[in-house]
Amino acid sequence: MKIAMASDHAGYELKEELKKWLEQEGHEVLDFGTNSTESCDLSDFVYPAALAVGKKEAERGIFVDGVGYGSALIANRIYGVTAAVCQDPFCAKLARQHTDSNVLCIGGKIIGSGIAHEIVSVWMQTEPITDVDKYVRRVKKVEAISEKHLKKLTEI
Numbered sequence: 444m445k446i447a448m449a450s451d452h453a454g455y456e457l458k459e460e461l462k463k464w465l466e467q468e469g470h471e472v473l474d475f476g477t478n479s480t481e482s483c484d485l486s487d488f489v490y491p492a493a494l495a496v497g498k499k500e501a502e503r504g505i506f507v508d509g510v511g512y513g514s515a516l517i518a519n520r521i522y523g524v525t526a527a528v529c530q531d532p533f534c535a536k537l538a539r540q541h542t543d544s545n546v547l548c549i550g551g552k553i554i555g556s557g558i559a560h561e562i563v564s565v566w567m568q569t570e571p572i573t574d575v576d577k578y579v580r581r582v583k584k585v586e587a588i589s590e591k592h593l594k595k596l597t598e599i
């Protein structure tokens with residue numbers, strides 16, 4: 444799978460670790476930075492990475508900052524991106540099964556390496572539930588909100 448990755452300084456080390464592991468697993472990683480632990484502004488890296496997901500240049504995105512919410516906040520402003528902050532594998536499972544998220548956001552300051560790998564592994568392997576009406580309906584309702592309020596990337 445082609446995966447866009449991004450982080451700020453607080454997520455840099457975990458991003459690097461996850462990137463190495465994803466590449467070993469056979470995935471192609473498009474790394475949008477940052478490239479050190481030097482203090483930086485998250486949106487400079489997450490915004491272009493989220494655009495790559497929105498434009499379908501990458502199938503999924505995995506963004507790492509200090510606690511995760513900042514990356515999700517930025518990414519969810521982009522049409523076609525559904526970003527979820529996950530702090531454990533159960534969250535990661537539901538973020539795919541119930542909401543069909545295409546971006547995973549994790550916090551390098553709060554999630555240890557072992558749990559982070561498990562979160563990514565579960566999130567990568569879990570498919571959305573498509574045979575239960577309520578989940579399909581809910582995903583469609585969120586898509587309708589995007590259609591109404593977000594600009595399609597072809598219109599920008």
Ligand SMILES: O=C(CO)[C@H](O)[C@H](O)COP(=O)(O)O
Pocket residue numbers: 451453454482485508509510511512513514
């Ligand atoms: O977690 C974050 C956003 O979700 C950021 O990593 C955090 O806000 C960065 O703060 P600082 O510059 O003080 O390290």
